[in-house]
Amino acid sequence: MTEQIKTDFEKIVKTSAFSEKDVVLKKKYLNRFIESGFPSRKLENWKFSDLNQIIKKNIGELSFYNNDTIPNKVDTSIFVEGLEHNKIIFINGRVEKIDFTYEDQDKIKINDDFKFLDEFSNSNSLLSLNNAFANKCYKITLKKGYSMKKPLVIYHTTNEKIKSRNINLRLEFELEQNSFLRTIDLFKDEAENNFINIFYNFDLKEDAILKNYKIDKVINQNIRYSYNNIEQGKNSVSETFILSSGSNFSKNEINCNLKGEYSSAFINGIFSLNNEQHHEVRTIINHLIENTKSYQLIKSVLGKNSKSVYQGKIFVDTKAQKTDGYQLSKAILLDETSEFNAKPELEIYADDVKCSHGSASGSLDENSIFYLMSRGLNYQQSKELLINGYLLDVVEKITDSEIKNLIKSMIGIRE
Amino acid sequence: MLKINNLNANIEDKSILKDFSLNINPGEVHAIMGPNGSGKSTLSNILSGKKGYEISGEVLFENKNLFELETEERAHKGIFLAFQYPLEIPGVNTNIFLKTSLNAIRKARGEKELDAIEFLKLVKEKAKELKFDEEKLNRQLNVGFSGGEKKKNEILQMSMLSPKLSILDETDSGLDIDALKVVSDGVNTLRNKDNSFLIITHYQRLLDYIKPDFVHVLMNGKIIKSGGPELALELEKKGYENFN
């Protein structure tokens, strides 16, 4: 891999218009990545999902070169119908379009030469990879007091032109005081066997509200990693919803720093997996000051040969009195070949806190199936009805009713 | 026995009791009636020594400054509070709790601590008197008890600890007639020329069973009127809003 990655890097440096300073920094990140490589099970964080092995097995050799100079044609048929929305369209990792038609243009700032080579507190080798290879990083700023009128849909698409490729995406969002953003990440791939590496950073100032919905539903053979870093100021709220179902492998990491008093974070997720799929959600909620709150609910329905992993950590700093933290992860195993792994973790240094977690996994309740069948449903119908009900309460956690209905219709969940 | 002179109490700059004064002599039963938010529970909290209030003024219990005593020292001296919402303490057996409490108080009074057999004899006697389900004595303290059972448990504790001054904080709320009778019987049994009672209540109902010597009306942190038992009836008829 090392030779390939170096050659690809040189190729990019030649074709792109990076400044000399940028190239030096990018090289630093490249070397850092080469040093540690793709994360393997030796790292606690990757214990349940050995990315190095998964890439080797499913893709083999990756290429890292992406030609960023030639635009791709946007296929408008992918657009969500029945929902007026702003758009960012990625095709093969390249930003093809940014469209905020519905918004007041002076309330949103879009900056494309944002220097993103800073570090998160929680950096890993995939961030280094992202820093080394992401072509451009857009920063979107919502001005003070501005509530976006329509949601922003971020289309993540690939076309059949690429294969065995590594794609790196990066977006920055700043939500100034009392601003409001709704985003939907929609994944739709034509290409196969690529490794897609996504980093988002959200900076929420006082009273800001973020709602981020990630919909990975269309079956595809890609390996996806997505990292959200969320910084939260006083009284801010973040809501993250993850539907994890389409990709061959997917890992979503959410790192949330509750730095301002009365800030709160909500993470809800559904895994619906089958046929060799292996998905993970890992969350770290850092309660760093008094009176913050976090709530997580993750449910899995696991079919043949599939595996889901939930790793969730609630950290409570000495200063973070009156923290309220809650985690619940549940799984239904539908087949003898399915597997559920969980590591719900509490690390607590303050005494006046209310923290708890729960985890439960098992098969569908045969008694309930029996009951439904005695009322005339067949086995398949009974099973579907129960799963539907089981997942409904996660979807019900979505606070935006417009998007909730959209997601319900997308995944065919009925009330 | 209890002298309260110009008691003021605040929580976070909010004034709850204002220049509150009250005098209770041995053997007297006083009732304090008032609407929600008038300061009734604050009064019982302060007398029992709950922390979190800014206090000024003077409270003397048997001529000793109450504010110099810790909560448990007040209990040792004979102040008993029947809580409005008795606490649940998971894992702690009711009998063991009672015995520990009784012996702590007996020890402080210089009396002999009771051994398990003496204690059990006493508690069984009292439970019988108060029609308290003995089986509950072996359950975790107040855990899974109904509202009425919790209140009866408070009265059982009161009769076990034989206090000099018993404060009943809305003990009647949420009780059906039978439980109310049990509670008032408990109080009346304990009533004698040495023991005093302070009954805090919203309704006149309890006072049908426990005849008070004095009734005080508390509004906005102050006693606005004092009188005999007839005052309670008057209050019941007029309602708090028209009483002024």
Added chain:
Amino acid sequence: MNTREKDIENLKDYKYGFSTDIENIRAPKGLNEDVIKFISNIKKEPKWMLDFRLKSFKRLQNLKEPDWQKPKYPKIDYQDLYYYSAPKSMSDKPKSLDELDPKLLETYKKLGIPLQEQARLNGIAIDAVFDSVSVATTFKDELTKQGIIFCSMSEAIQKHPDLVKKYLGTVIPTTDHFFATLNSAVFTDGSFVYIPEGVRCPMELSTYFRINASQTGQFERTLIIADKGSYVSYLEGCTAPMRDENQLHAANVELIALDDAEIKYSTVQNWYPGDENGKGGIYNFVTKRGLCKGRNSKISWTQVETGSAITWKYPSCILKGDNSIGEFYSIAITNNHQKADTGTKMIHLGKNTKSKIISKGISAGFSDMTYRGLVDINPKAKNSSNYTQCDSLLMGNKCGAHTVPYIKNKNFNSNIAHEATTSKISEEQLHYCQQRGLNSEEAVGLIVNGFCKEVLQQLPMEFAVEAQKLVGISLEGSVG
């Protein structure tokens, strides 16, 4: 003074903190083949035992000390320790208790463990381990009548080599982790129990461990075998003198339950925890593992961990036999600068296996407490289930409480349920107890004992009383 106050007076400043001046025989300092041969030789061990040790030692060379645990500790110089220390009078082993060194008897008397015939604890047979060797075993004759073997490990190697050979190292192999393998190489003594088929052991068996000599590591090895349809309840207690240095205690305990057998293993661990500034204390790095080998077998661990500077242990169950049951009940209390990283592993291999984990952690002062546990239900373990509950209580704002469960469900008709909470004692509860005349420490003791009740109930009567006192006393001075 009432009894409680007396208890506090006695125990407050670690009442087991005395040391006994007894002449010792020691192996030369350090860890090498010669020391291992010395230990084996002085114990007159057969060749297979020496081979077992040397094989482990060889393996040890390739192992590193694990470092993933939360409590970190300064590097231990394994060449600067004595691996064998025995009271001199034991070198010609006394034939009966009457021949025991009176100083030893005195020591155990101070610990409240009478070994003499006339003063024995009713209904409990005791094996006393002093530093590295077992010094006395009581009630032997009565047990022998029923075919029960309860003796020191050294004696078992001599007298029951077939049993030892057959089972030693089958649950904790010589190829295990660093500390377990170290133990396999240098273990000195410990207890051996064999309950024959169909026998219900009529009394509690108990080992009392005592570390006396300084600069000495204690590496005892316990092996308990419950043959088909048998039952045994085993208790273990631990104390050590106060010393400024840290002392290493790396024991191995192996339990084997055959068809329909049940083993109940209880520990009250009160090793010297170090002083209030965190100086001194025992490093308690112990490997305890039980194998439910037979069908319908059951192993139940109960532990009350209040001592040691660092406790690092995970008494575990391998549920191999169909319908077997594993249980783990734990109270761990840390105060001052103590650290504990403890929990269990339940490995479900057989069908219809069940496990239950109840863990209560209390941290106070500057201490740090971690519950770490693994529940692993394998694909073949059909219809298995686990229930886990871990509750933490924090007292004060300088301590930490952590919960790190690993949950792996690979079988679709098995269930795992896990619940964890972290809380503190509410002001209202304290106020209520104080209003009933209890002082704040009594109130805390009462509430904490209530918090721990589900675990305390699992202990045999005699231990439960001691444990309850310990719970209260370990938290002395933590209420402010």
